Amino acid sequence: MSLAHPTRTRKDSAPPKAGKRTTTTRGNGRAGVPSGRGDTGHRTDLLESMLRIRRFEERCVELYSAAKIRGFVHLYIGEEAVAVGINEALTPEDAVVSTYREHGHALARGITAEAAMAEMYGRTTGCSGGRGGSMHLFDASRRFYGGNAIVAGGLPLAAGLALADHMRGQPHVTCCFFGDGAFAEGEFHETANLAALWKLPVLLVCENNLYAMGTALERHEAQTDLAMRAASYGMVAWAVDGMDVEAVEQAARRAVEGVRTGTGPHFLELRTYRFRAHSMYDPDRYRHKAEIERWKERDPISLLTDRMRENGELGDDALARIEQGITDEIDHAVEAAEQAPEEPVEHLFHHVTSSSAEAVH
Amino acid sequence: MGVGGTHEAKTTYREAMREALRQALRSDDRVFLMGEDVGRYGGCFGVSLGLLEEFGPERVRDTPLSESAFVGAGIGAALSGMRPIVEIMTVNFSLLALDQILNNAATLLHMSGGQLPVPLVIRMTTGAGRQLAAQHSHSLEGWYAHIPGIRVLAPATLEDARHMLAPALADPDPVLIFEHGSLYNVSGELLPSTAPVDLDHAAIRRPGTDISLITYGGSLPKALAAADELAAEGISAEVIDLRTLRPLDDAAITVSVARTHRAVVVDEAWRTGSLAAEVSARIAEESFYDLDAPVERVCSAEVPMPYARRLEEAALPQVADIVAAAHRAVD
Numbered sequence: 001m002s003l004a005h006p007t008r009t010r011k012d013s014a015p016p017k018a019g020k021r022t023t024t025t026r027g028n029g030r031a032g033v034p035s036g037r038g039d040t041g042h043r044t045d046l047l048e049s050m051l052r053i054r055r056f057e058e059r060c061v062e063l064y065s066a067a068k069i070r071g072f073v074h075l076y077i078g079e080e081a082v083a084v085g086i087n088e089a090l091t092p093e094d095a096v097v098s099t100y101r102e103h104g105h106a107l108a109r110g111i112t113a114e115a116a117m118a119e120m121y122g123r124t125t126g127c128s129g130g131r132g133g134s135m136h137l138f139d140a141s142r143r144f145y146g147g148n149a150i151v152a153g154g155l156p157l158a159a160g161l162a163l164a165d166h167m168r169g170q171p172h173v174t175c176c177f178f179g180d181g182a183f184a185e186g187e188f189h190e191t192a193n194l195a196a197l198w199k200l201p202v203l204l205v206c207e208n209n210l211y212a213m214g215t216a217l218e219r220h221e222a223q224t225d226l227a228m229r230a231a232s233y234g235m236v237a238w239a240v241d242g243m244d245v246e247a248v249e250q251a252a253r254r255a256v257e258g259v260r261t262g263t264g265p266h267f268l269e270l271r272t273y274r275f276r277a278h279s280m281y282d283p284d285r286y287r288h289k290a291e292i293e294r295w296k297e298r299d300p301i302s303l304l305t306d307r308m309r310e311n312g313e314l315g316d317d318a319l320a321r322i323e324q325g326i327t328d329e330i331d332h333a334v335e336a337a338e339q340a341p342e343e344p345v346e347h348l349f350h351h352v353t354s355s356s357a358e359a360v361h
Numbered sequence: 362m363g364v365g366g367t368h369e370a371k372t373t374y375r376e377a378m379r380e381a382l383r384q385a386l387r388s389d390d391r392v393f394l395m396g397e398d399v400g401r402y403g404g405c406f407g408v409s410l411g412l413l414e415e416f417g418p419e420r421v422r423d424t425p426l427s428e429s430a431f432v433g434a435g436i437g438a439a440l441s442g443m444r445p446i447v448e449i450m451t452v453n454f455s456l457l458a459l460d461q462i463l464n465n466a467a468t469l470l471h472m473s474g475g476q477l478p479v480p481l482v483i484r485m486t487t488g489a490g491r492q493l494a495a496q497h498s499h500s501l502e503g504w505y506a507h508i509p510g511i512r513v514l515a516p517a518t519l520e521d522a523r524h525m526l527a528p529a530l531a532d533p534d535p536v537l538i539f540e541h542g543s544l545y546n547v548s549g550e551l552l553p554s555t556a557p558v559d560l561d562h563a564a565i566r567r568p569g570t571d572i573s574l575i576t577y578g579g580s581l582p583k584a585l586a587a588a589d590e591l592a593a594e595g596i597s598a599e600v601i602d603l604r605t606l607r608p609l610d611d612a613a614i615t616v617s618v619a620r621t622h623r624a625v626v627v628d629e630a631w632r633t634g635s636l637a638a639e640v641s642a643r644i645a646e647e648s649f650y651d652l653d654a655p656v657e658r659v660c661s662a663e664v665p666m667p668y669a670r671r672l673e674e675a676a677l678p679q680v681a682d683i684v685a686a687a688h689r690a691v692d
Contacts, residue, residue, distance in 0.1 A: 153433075
């Protein structure tokens with residue numbers, strides 16, 4: 001068994017084959033491994049959570065086109081299985097650090113569509129009070145620490161959150177999401193070293209969607225076997241099919257359990273793909289349509305829906321009810337955001353420092 | 362070598378800082394010290410010598426040479442309720458952590474709509490004068506003073522070295538403390554009863570009526586020496602120690618200039634875009650009609666700091682330069 005997934009499986013940027021998990025691990029991780037609940041109700045929850053993210057972002061596209069929301073908007077469409085599957089393994093006391101492509105992480109973490117949408121609108125009712133926008137969603141009450149728009153910039157924060165828990169003897173895990181592009185940044189390597197050296201309770205979740213902005217993995221990394229590189233720091237690392245939410249959940253539970261036993265950081269490479277461009281500004285000229293279409297055949301939502309249909313766990317009526325519920329939820333979120341107050345300009349200097357309610361020189 | 366004895370003993374700036382750290386570690390379990398060589402080595406400049414033995418490796422924590430990771434980890438720990446003191450060896454090295462300081466420490470509170478204050482203290486040395494050449498000698502605290510969301514301190518006296526740390530730790534926001542390398546061996550008597558420093562206000566280190574010498578940090582002893590020379594000539598110089606570089610105490614500057622009508626700003630950073638430039642601009646904005654002469658500036662020569670002793674001395678503000686600037690303003 002290799003340390004990490006074989007690079008050749010990704011050379012042609014082909015999606016993993018349906019039904020064939022690409023998970024590899026350093027050892028036999030099967031014994032005593034907690035798995036997903038695997039029952040119909042649970043699969044329905046996973047589906048609903050992924051659909052909420054998908055529909056939320058589709059609405060964002062419309063609203064962006066209508067100039068209702070602005071800024072850089074990085075869509076997660078195609079990667080929903082990662083956020084939803086990982087979140088299943090976390091407790092409310094665990095911490096999550098995210099990137100600028102964090103709508104999915106935020107919604108999976110329980111930030112409401114209403115609070116997230118209001119943030120897109122820059123309104124006071126947004127989860128960051130309108131100061132962050134799409135790239136900077138925060139919720140301290142859910143230990144959701146952003147929303148970091150500097151690639152790999154959130155990794156040191158995650159080490160620090162984990163250090164605090166570690167020093168106080170808290171059993172919490174800090175989960176840090178980042179993309180394959182982070183591997184080119186020093187902060188990834190500095191943090192991996194520090195976290196492994198100090199055996200910090202961190203779960204490093206690399207969403208390998210094959211592109212760092214518009215640059216393909218093999219054009220930005222000398223060594224594209226990311227799990228192997230992470231393993232070189234002395235942490236347990238393996239690659240997972242990031243399009244299969246149940247595979248993600250299972251891997252996440254195993255990794256989180258490992259982190260909680262105090263053996264230090266664990267690393268998961270989630271092999272996934274974004275169906276949309278890097279951001280709303282991106283004309284996406286660097287990818288072949290055929291490649292995108294191939295990956296869409298393994299759309300994480302279709303994958304789970306088909307599985308549930310085959311098992312007789314999901315009928316058209318049930319799916320329609322879920323869809324309608326989400327549509328209502330997002331309609332309500334948009335309506336609430338439209339009507340939410342804009343912050344008065346007199347508040348411009350609020351939150352510059354903890355005491356600043358007026359201009360600070 | 363504490364400062365709490367009944368007999369007044371000579372204390373160095375280094376020891377005063379160490380005592381401040383010791384008190385912080387003793388009085389609050391959330392406080393820990395983290396940085397390059399702070400533990401076994403005793404601190405790159407000897408400041409934390411003995412603290413590892415007293416508080417153990419969890420709370421006096423040696424880090425890899427990974428400025429970005431350990432400063433960022435300090436931010437994360439602060440977000441989670443700890444009170445980290447992070448030591449970076451020199452301001453030059455802090456540039457490797459600039460992303461974390463500017464993009465995270467200074468901005469998280471604002472970007473999160475007030476949800477995520479970062480109660481973090483970062484200490485580092487700054488300044489030249491020890492022939493350490495161009496990658497260990499610069500004075501970049503003015504760059505940090507540019508950034509909203511952080512407080513920037515420059516303790517120049519034993520009292521400030523001893524008593525600035527506690528209020529810095531009590532600040533809910535990130536505080537950067539710049540310790541000029543040439544000050545560590547400065548010694549004197551330190552009263553045990555000195556109260557915590559008011560971090561919002563500058564200090565008049567020497568009252569005067571004819572000219573204001575406005576400075577901070579490692580340049581304070583030079584400004585005081587210049588004031589002595591000027592006094593011998595019958596010129597009464599007031600010496601203002603800014604102490605807090607952000608937020609600047611505008612009122613202290615304005616009131617002093619209203620009294621003296623002349624100002625010399627002394628700053629070891631390069632003149633272009635320096636804190637001296639900012640102070641000069643504020644005097645122009647707020648005290649223009651009080652001035653009897655143009656504002657003078659004494660800064661470092663615009664060269665990367667040379668190693669050669671004679672050239673390093675020539676590049677740095679010296680007492681004679683301050684006296685000459687004062688003469689230009691007064692004569």
